[in-house]
Amino acid sequence: MATSSSEIHVAVDLTVLTLRDGALNVLLIQREDEPHRGAWALPGGFVQLGEDLDGAAYRVLSDEASLGSGAVHLEQVRTFGTPGRDPRGHVVSVAFMALGADLPDPRRGEDVADARWWSLEELAEVKLAFDHATVLECAVERARSKLEYTTLAATFLPETFTISQLRGVYESVWGATLDAGNFHRKATRTEGFLQELDQYAAPTGGRPARLYRAAGGTSLMPPLLRAGD
Amino acid sequence: MATSSSEIHVAVDLTVLTLRDGALNVLLIQREDEPHRGAWALPGGFVQLGEDLDGAAYRVLSDEASLGSGAVHLEQVRTFGTPGRDPRGHVVSVAFMALGADLPDPRRGEDVADARWWSLEELAEVKLAFDHATVLECAVERARSKLEYTTLAATFLPETFTISQLRGVYESVWGATLDAGNFHRKATRTEGFLQELDQYAAPTGGRPARLYRAAGGTSLMPPLLRAGD
């Protein structure tokens, strides 16, 4: 691995987000090696020669977090390259966010002392390695704002889901409460967002909810704006 | 400069945009060296060891385009790193967009055969070097969409400007026509967008227009949405 050298190194860092118990959770790994040994950090690693950036991100996801590329939405967020952000030398890191539906507890991967999910509140008390606090904040904000004008919310849910579950995603990610009736109308009327199925979810104490699947669309027009922002 | 090597190299590429004669223009340089010698390309260059990404972008702006950092808004767009995008080896390039007010004709910079502004229409007929067509498209789309929800439009204008000029920016960048009256209301009522001055522009055949200056705000709430999109 790179020690302080005369070359710039390229890395990827991943902010893996999922919903657990109605709260946004992020996957952190505990570093086994220096620098920042023992500290919690975003999963990441160096890009190999000839490797695609997305490819490197998927590899890290698999190696360090034991997550397959199956149901994960991967997207570039920003690139961080301030000299000094990594004590080993000049490391330029491409930050990704990865969103997935109810992702499993990670198994410990390579060069990783421990790995687990953290809710964003718990995270307030932890000091992350490198500049990962900034990277994470940037990714979370990107995820929050992308829910407004894209159909990304569905990536936090299983293949088929109810409108309530979808509303739950927005409420969890934005930390707000939305009117169930209005949300239902808006979600179902928005072209290209949802595909109605002829199936119903098992009732949870009330009338069974119709199931939907994500339709092909990616952009939400008109957007679902967060209130008082 | 880097020949095919066993290391990944990091570069920046700049999409410099300005308005000229009511049309969005982009700055291209004609390459003096291989690869793609003679082809038109976005200004760009390798990041030096210990150099900040923004710093590298400003350096390229100054070296290749003879543009100072004065009235230019610089912002990261995306990072391109597919192996093979540069025949010299594995080059990861951080794409920036730079927006400026009525930027001057560039003087030829280092390692540059020629440099000039191109309107986006002219550009349709040119084949750009590397993957710069993709990079440029990505930056232009980012600029277009950022006008909707940020106060970025003012960076295309001088220090003080009239509402009509501001409307002109939107019309040029979006290629649409906006209602003058409604635009005036919306722009002046939006909190944090404009600061009203007690000065008036020289009349251009009608009532003199009041001058405004960009206020501190960065985000536009509510956004100025492009129509039928």
Add this chain to the structure above:
DNA sequence: GCAAAAGTGTTTCCCATACACCCATGG
């Protein structure tokens, strides 16, 4: 029947649009 969740109807209000109209200048 009652509670709970799903889904629809209804009212109200805001805001974007369209466009008429007045204002201030040069010729």
Add this chain to the structure above:
DNA sequence: CCATGGGTGTATGGGAAACACTTTTGC
């Protein structure tokens, strides 16, 4: 006086917010 662009007023319509109400299940 007219032409031109700046700026305001006003009627209209569509959609968001608030909330009442109906539907469909389990207990």
